[in-house]
Amino acid sequence: MTLIKTRVILPFIVLLLFTAGAGIPADTAGGQSITMLAATDLHAQEIQKPDQTVSHDQEKKPEPSKTLYQVMGVVLIIWAGIAFFLFRLDRRVAKLENQVKIK
Amino acid sequence: MKVIPTALKSVYLLVPVAIIMAFLWAPPAQVLGDASRILYFHVPLAWVSILAFIVAGIFSIAYLVDKKHTFTGLDEKAYNSAALGLAFTILTVIAGSIWAKISWGVFWNWDPRETSIVIILLIYIAYFSIQGAMASSENRGMVGSAYLILAMVTLPFFAFLVPRIYPSLHPDPIINADRKIFLDDQMRSTLAVAIVSFTMLYCYILHIMNRMMKLKKHIEEIYHDAD
Amino acid sequence: MGRDILRNIQKDFLVEFRSRFALNVSASFAAIVTIAISLTAGGVPFPVPVQSILLWIVIFFSAMNGLSHIFVREEDQATALFLRISVSVDSIFISKFIFNQVFMVIILAVVTPLFLFFLQVQVQHVAYFIFSIMAGGFSIAAATTILAAMVAKAGGKGSLFTIISFPILLPVLWISISSTSAALSTPPPTGGNLLFLLAFSGFISVISFLLFRFVWLDD
Numbered sequence: 064m065t066l067i068k069t070r071v072i073l074p075f076i077v078l079l080l081f082t083a084g085a086g087i088p089a090d091t092a093g094g095q096s097i098t099m100l101a102a103t104d105l106h107a108q109e110i111q112k113p114d115q116t117v118s119h120d121q122e123k124k125p126e127p128s129k130t131l132y133q134v135m136g137v138v139l140i141i142w143a144g145i146a147f148f149l150f151r152l153d154r155r156v157a158k159l160e161n162q163v164k165i166k
Numbered sequence: 167m168k169v170i171p172t173a174l175k176s177v178y179l180l181v182p183v184a185i186i187m188a189f190l191w192a193p194p195a196q197v198l199g200d201a202s203r204i205l206y207f208h209v210p211l212a213w214v215s216i217l218a219f220i221v222a223g224i225f226s227i228a229y230l231v232d233k234k235h236t237f238t239g240l241d242e243k244a245y246n247s248a249a250l251g252l253a254f255t256i257l258t259v260i261a262g263s264i265w266a267k268i269s270w271g272v273f274w275n276w277d278p279r280e281t282s283i284v285i286i287l288l289i290y291i292a293y294f295s296i297q298g299a300m301a302s303s304e305n306r307g308m309v310g311s312a313y314l315i316l317a318m319v320t321l322p323f324f325a326f327l328v329p330r331i332y333p334s335l336h337p338d339p340i341i342n343a344d345r346k347i348f349l350d351d352q353m354r355s356t357l358a359v360a361i362v363s364f365t366m367l368y369c370y371i372l373h374i375m376n377r378m379m380k381l382k383k384h385i386e387e388i389y390h391d392a393d
Numbered sequence: 394m395g396r397d398i399l400r401n402i403q404k405d406f407l408v409e410f411r412s413r414f415a416l417n418v419s420a421s422f423a424a425i426v427t428i429a430i431s432l433t434a435g436g437v438p439f440p441v442p443v444q445s446i447l448l449w450i451v452i453f454f455s456a457m458n459g460l461s462h463i464f465v466r467e468e469d470q471a472t473a474l475f476l477r478i479s480v481s482v483d484s485i486f487i488s489k490f491i492f493n494q495v496f497m498v499i500i501l502a503v504v505t506p507l508f509l510f511f512l513q514v515q516v517q518h519v520a521y522f523i524f525s526i527m528a529g530g531f532s533i534a535a536a537t538t539i540l541a542a543m544v545a546k547a548g549g550k551g552s553l554f555t556i557i558s559f560p561i562l563l564p565v566l567w568i569s570i571s572s573t574s575a576a577l578s579t580p581p582p583t584g585g586n587l588l589f590l591l592a593f594s595g596f597i598s599v600i601s602f603l604l605f606r607f608v609w610l611d612d
Contacts (some may be wrong), residue, residue, distance in 0.1 A: 131200055135189035142185060146178055149370070154375050163384050230607050288560040295556045299547040305611060309543050312604045313557060316539065319600050323564045323593055 174370040180363035184356070192356040201268045206356055207260040210364035212283065215258050218251025218368060219286055223318045226311035239379060241307030244314065245297065246375040250368060252290040258285060285324055289317040394484050394506070401488035405463065409492075409513060413419035415466075416499065419459035421559050423504040427452050438513040445573035447567055448508050452530065456499055460537045461554040463489050463496070464545035473545070477610065486605045490538045490598065497534035501526055514577065522576035527591035529569030535594040539601035542608045565593060 188206035217383040226245035232240065262280065263273040274280065296313055409415065430447060439447065467473040476485060505526055508514065516522045537558055544554045572586035 131189055138185050142181055153374055156374060159381055250421055285560060292557040292560050296543060296547055299553050305546055309546050309609045312607045313543060315605060316600060317560055318563050327564050327567060
């Protein structure tokens with residue numbers, strides 16, 4: 064009974080979705096599809112927006128500065144902390160799993 | 167069965183590699199300079215938050231379809247994935263708004279991407295409110311899963327809607343004519359490594375959470391048997 | 394099934410109009426908010442977008458005050474169990490759905506004239522305005538029927554209903570606001586917005602019809 068109902072209703076859903084799409088004028092709806100949420104193109108806009116940014120950024124030297132190493136060091140240390148925590152958590156859970164199975 | 171947990175342990179290697187690549191190997195972008203390196207953290211975070219959302223939805227659907235309970239704890243797995251997704255979404259928003267501050271001068275301007283991430287954030291918040299309100303009910307899994315599915319199926323409407331709404335609120339065109347991304351091969355491969363390592367990190371934490379959930383259930387059963 | 398639905402609707406109306414609790418709360422809330430806005434504005438008319446945003450905020454929150462009552466009442470008065478036993482899931486959903494739609498129409502009939510009266514709104518396209526209000530209300534009532542059942546299961550805790558409805562109703566509110574402001578301004582509006590609202594409400598009703606059994610029935 065439920066299966067039959069689902070079979071009747073699913074095409075209806077598809078139809079409704081198309082109607083919703085048709086309700087939107089073509090030039091705007093075509094621009095971004097459902098993949099908007101797919102995040103693989105999430106950076107598409109972030110990159111191209113800097114039109115308005117100040118141009119003095121361009122004069123920066125391409126070679127890595129000292130700050131870059133410092134920032135990287137900080138990020139690596141934070142990651143080391145997280146990794147240590149995760150590793151201990153993993154081992155504790157594994158230990159508990161073993162204990163429970165013995166009982 | 168043992169292969170997957172071992173493979174997941176590769177995060178300990180992958181994440182530092184991704185960090186070092188992002189800072190040292192990838193060249194700075196033309197206009198943004200070194201600030202563009204947020205890309206290698208922001209994009210993977212956003213990808214993981216959406217992946218967690220989809221995984222939670224799939225677990226919920228499986229939970230509702232699986233009437234004979236052949237799999238255990240599907241609702242709790244959906245809950246765990248959503249909890250992780252919430253954390254990653256908040257991180258995405260923070261990283262994104264720092265980047266927005268650097269490149270556009272404001273922390274927040276309701277760009278279509280920001281809007282979609284806020285909608286996902288709202289859905290998570292509503293999901294956790296309903297889960298919290300039903301803490302002691304046995305219908306918790308059913309209602310939570312039904313809500314997550316209902317929220318998921320409305321997302322395509324946002325995909326139709328968000329680009330349509332924006333011209334009315336933003337007089338200046340945000341979506342430019344050329345939607346190409348200028349990434350060279352080094353940037354592309356760094357981004358790929360970062361995405362893979364963050365996905366692995368998500369899977370690893372989800373795996374640990376699910377094991378803890380299973381342990382908790384098991385211990386409760388032992389406790390009840392002893393009574 | 395048809396007779397079940399009819400009987401159920403009849404019963405709901407009898408019970409609701411005996412006390413008129415939900416209706417009174419919603420209508421008085423709408424009146425208070427509208428009068429408060431008008432009073433603080435001091436008789437100065439707002440620009441068109443602000444008017445339509447305010448109108449939909451008032452409609453949304455008055456609806457949130459009343460629409461969950463239909464299921465919360467069943468749980469409060471402990472009649473949900475008997476309903477679950479005696480009537481099939483589908484007919485319960487359909488009858489509650491119809492009740493919520495009627496309820497929403499009543500709320501709209503109270504809120505909109507009040508708003509037009511107090512805030513000096515100039516409607517340019519009357520038919521389009523009425524259609525967009527009705528379509529928006531229809532979508533809100535359609536989406537909140539199953540959410541009301543969820544909230545009732547969670548114990549009907551105050552603002553939980555608003556929190557869980559908001560992400561789902563966000564597209565409805567957006568589109569309704571834009572179509573209302575189109576009806577209030579001079580250039581002739583197009584029908585795309587209304588089509589979107591109708592498609593949304595149809596879609597969400599079908600999905601909630603499929604999901605309702607999981608929420609309503611106990612394990």
